[in-house]
Amino acid sequence: MIAVGGPGSGKSTFVTKFLPKYIRVNNDILKTKEKCMKVCKELLVDGKSVVIDNTNPTAEVRKRYIDIAKSLKIPIRALYFDVPKDTCIHNNI
Numbered sequence: 001m002i003a004v005g006g007p008g009s010g011k012s013t014f015v016t017k018f019l020p021k022y023i024r025v026n027n028d029i030l031k032t033k034e035k036c037m038k039v040c041k042e043l044l045v046d047g048k049s050v051v052i053d054n055t056n057p058t059a060e061v062r063k064r065y066i067d068i069a070k071s072l073k074i075p076i077r078a079l080y081f082d083v084p085k086d087t088c089i090h091n092n093i
Helices: 011-018 035-047 059-071 085-092
Strands: 002-004 023-025 051-052 078-081
Touching: 002 011, 002 051, 002 059, 002 085, 023 035, 023 078, 035 059
Parallel strands: 002 078, 023 051
Antiparallel strands: none
């Protein structure tokens, strides 16, 4: 699963609260897209449920993870968090 939305849009909170069996993969912890992609693939190969918990703002960024899922014949979904910018800023404060 790919979470899509701005910083402060509630992605991490939603995933933690409603998808507790999913393992969160994100740049905040892993620091690079290469590490995120590597860990994502390793977890999927091991049969784990994964959510990419980054902003994932462009089709190009999302395609990295879509391609990994497709190569393993695993269905993939996106959760789009359509939250006003002012709300995101408030949440980040």
